[in-house]
Amino acid sequence: MAKVLMKGNEAIGEAAIKAGCLNYFAYPITPQSEVAEYLAKRLPDVNGTFVQGESEVAVGYMIFGAAGCGERVMTTSSSPGISLMSEALSYIAGARCPAVFVNIMRGGPGLGGILPSQGDYFQATKGGGHGDYHLLVMAPEGVQEAVEMTMKAFPLAEKYRGPVMILGDGLIGQMMEPVEFPDNLYAEPLNNDDWATSGMDKRGADKKNIVKSLFLNPKELNDNNLTLKAQYEQMKKEEVMSEAYNTDTDYKGLIVSYGTMSRVCRTAIDTMKEQGLEIGMIRPKTLFPFPEKEIYDAAAKESCKAVISIELSMGQMVEDVERCVRGIKPVEWYGECGGDIPAPETIADVVQSLLN
Template identity: 50%
Template sequence: MEKVLVRGAEAIAEAAIRAGCRLYFGYPITPQSELTEYMAKRMPEVEGVFLQGESEVAVVNMVYGAAITGKRVMTSTSSPGFSLMQEGISYIAGAELPCVFVNVVRGGPGLGDIQPAQSDYFQATKGGGHGDYRLIVYSPESLQEAVELTMHAFNVADRYRNPTLLLTDGLLGQMMEPVRFPEFVDLDTLPNHSNWALNGTAMSRKAHRVSSFDLDPVSLEQKNMSIQAKYKEVINNEILYEEYQLDDAEVVIVAYGTMGRIVKSVVKQAREKGIKVGVFRPISLWPFPYIQLARWIDQASFFFCVEMSAGQFVEDVKLAVEGRKPVEYYGRMAGIIPTPGEIYAKLMELI
């Protein structure tokens, strides 16, 4: 298929439809409202369902109810809206239901602004709601990768019966790039969840029960242990990352999402001056590629973490490095995007 020029939010929406999503519930919030608008137009065209809820709290519970049917379902929002969804997300994870969330992050805290940020990292990767649960989290650097990760997120959600999250930002959501879309999946080939989904018994089987509620602590602990065992499978099988010019790198820049893309130009600038710099870019933020990043500890003189937040992502980088080498940090907040020039200047200071 030929490439088409498309806006980021619309690219993610179209990818979801091609992945087999036919149920979308949303509530408009800048800077992702274009995704909701696109779904409002496209869902009727593919015989899907679009419904705008009265709030993000309503939306996440609609997602919960729809996911119980075993069909592919998603929603999208931005930072304040995602905060309102946290209780429902915990319920969905506890009920072990597959679905996809998209958070187009904006500046905060509070209402903040509508500019790009990465300050929802803790919320996304450490569990924003209550209880012992995890979201499987991916962060793309480009619109083409956003399309591919959206398709992948639905597959992984189905594989582990767990909600997945595409963590982007206002820059990626609003930018336009040429994208090559994959073909539509055959809906008849999607995973069959008849062994647990609530899709009607037709008087031919025992009724299913899907819930996160259990008043027996022994039974609930057993369920929690089963979920934690599932998460170990995710850690073993679902880590994604990119290594860029690291073979001889003496400085390892670590960044994710759009920052992981921006710092590649810093590498080019540094190498023109004879400074051996490379980039390690986590693509899956949970599970985080701790072991894969740690492979560069002996070679690197130090690690340089760049992010659009006050220093959230850097904590996972420090965990990976285990105190064996210095981990430096540079970041901007409130929707200000660090430029390659200022990142390079900070790198020269550190060297």
């Protein structure tokens, strides 16, 4: 398929359809409303369903319902909306249903602002809802990657029978870039729904499937949590994605950055290279599971004096970076989160002053 110029939000909508997702429930919120606008127009063409819920709370449970029926289903929202969906996310994780959630982050806390932010890192990677669960979280750096990750999210959700999140920011949603849709990713759900509430005709009326997150028997609940734990451990082995940049040099410092912020860092690294200062970068593409080994190994390189986590937040991912570096090198943080994205020159200044 030829390249087309699309907004990130629209491209995510199209990617869902290309991945075989015909169920989309959402509630509008800046800066991701174009996903709903796009899919409201596009889903009827492919016999899909779009329902605008009365609130994000309702949407969260619409997702639960469709996922419990074994349907491919997605919602998109932005930070405050994801907070409202977090209760349902916890239930969906507990009941082990595959679903895709897209968070096009805006500034917070509270209503915050409508400009790009990465302030929901903790919410996405450490919970958000209650209980012992994780989301598999992927963070695209641009429109093409947003498409690829959205398409990949559905089979991953089915592989692990749990919610997967695409964590973008307002800029990725609003920006237009050329995209190419891989057309071979459409696939029927992998799990054959043998756990789902649908499919009575195939399995016979005597086998009842119950999709639930309530386990009053302590052993059953512990077993369910052990199953979830085993899934997360498997993700850590099989699903970690990251990208290294300029790490084949004797870099003096290592940046860890993701999403839009990492692109600014890449330009800053190029500028510093021209000025004779080598800086490496690890860009996590999955935030959970986190590229622990990649960051440790890159930090361990002898030439590397310090590690800096650069994020559009007041210091969230830095805690994971510190954990991975395990004290072998100093770990610093730099970030802004009012909505202005720092320019490459600012990043270069910060890194240079840190290393001097």
